[in-house]
Amino acid sequence: MTSLNTTLEPPEVPVVERGDRDTWRILWRAFGYLRPYRNLVIGTYFTMLVIDGLSLVIPQFIRQIIDRGIRQQEIGFLGWSVLALLGLTLVKGIFTYFQGRWTEVASQTVAYDLRNAIQNKLTVLPFSYHDRTETGQLLSRAIQDVERLRFLTGRAAFRIIDGAFLLVTTAVVLFIMSPNLALLVMLTMPLLVWRSLSFGRRFRPLSLAIQDQLAVLTTNLEQNLRGARVVKAFAQEDAEIGRFVKENEYWFGLSALSSRLQAINIPMMDL
Structure with missing residues (x-):
């Protein structure tokens, strides 16, 4: 595992x-x-x-x-x-x-x-x-x-x-x-507005990247399920698992970065 x-x-x-x-x-x-x-x-x-x-x-x-x-x-x-x-x-x-x-x-x-x-x-x-x-x-x-x-x-x-x-x-x-x-x-309003705009400029492309990476993961999983017999026939289980884990870790990294951005910025904007 x-x-x-x-x-x-x-x-x-x-x-x-x-x-x-x-x-x-x-x-x-x-x-x-x-x-x-x-x-x-x-x-x-x-x-x-x-x-x-x-x-x-x-x-x-x-x-x-x-x-x-x-x-x-x-x-x-x-x-x-x-x-x-x-x-x-x-x-x-x-x-x-x-x-x-x-x-x-x-x-x-x-x-x-x-x-x-x-x-x-x-x-x-x-x-x-x-x-x-x-x-x-x-x-x-x-x-x-x-x-x-x-x-x-x-x-x-x-x-x-x-x-x-x-x-x-x-x-x-x-x-x-x-x-x-x-x-x-x-x-305090100008500071909050600036912080909100700064957060939006960073969070929007990150959110789009998370959605795109989720699509990559879904495609990977769908292809492996549909071609499971081919994967087994050529003994490519480990290679496909490694490819999926790599994409999953990248998605995890993006999601963790998104959580950190929200954890830092949203409480500051709620002050």
């Missing part, structure tokens, strides 16, 4: 050249699959507005409870305020449930439509296409890439819009409460 080398040097990440125009075109095509489910999308972003509004109101409500109910010992106000706070928290929880449900339903239906579209397209392509295209590549695209698009059209896009909206509204509330405090907090 070949032992896994967990001290691999960081592999060289291939540079994937793709213009911004092509990237945006692909993104718009992906989001186009959400059009039949616009009601779910509208409902999801409506719940976002309600949840973000409650996220801003609840801390102010707690402040009033402390100032009036505890410090001034207004017992009646304290009792009703606690009940109201519980009610607001319950309402927020209900909207959070529907938000998660609708987001997942919309993204899963997009993935469902994409898989059907891929299947329908592959069945009508000529033999020449299948002769020059590796089955493992097709499997990787149909599974891994569709899953990435599902996440993009669901939680990823939602988190970006939700984060931007919450950032703007929080800044407005801070400026209303204390302009000096708001300016102090805003001073």
Whole structure:
């Protein structure tokens, strides 16, 4: 049994050249699959507005409870305020449930439509296409890439819009409460933006390389399974195992590098 080398040097990440125009075109095509489910999308972003509004109101409500109910010992106000706070928290929880449900339903239906579209397209392509295209590549695209698009059209896009909206509204509330405090907090924004852009420039080509390497692994495995008798007939088991282990270690190195990048950068951006 070949032992896994967990001290691999960081592999060289291939540079994937793709213009911004092509990237945006692909993104718009992906989001186009959400059009039949616009009601779910509208409902999801409506719940976002309600949840973000409650996220801003609840801390102010707690402040009033402390100032009036505890410090001034207004017992009646304290009792009703606690009940109201519980009610607001319950309402927020209900909207959070529907938000998660609708987001997942919309993204899963997009993935469902994409898989059907891929299947329908592959069945009508000529033999020449299948002769020059590796089955493992097709499997990787149909599974891994569709899953990435599902996440993009669901939680990823939602988190970006939700984060931007919450950032703007929080800044407005801070400026209303204390302009000096708001300016102090805003001073950290350029650093966070720079860190996010730097992380994106490194993580995007790495993520693409991981997907491509997974396609290579899938192709290798598919070819070995399909040609198992040929491999055994020529006693090439050790050679094929070694080739697969080499590709697998390269994929492992890319994945480990991706994990390190996320472990270092994401906590820094959440500060």
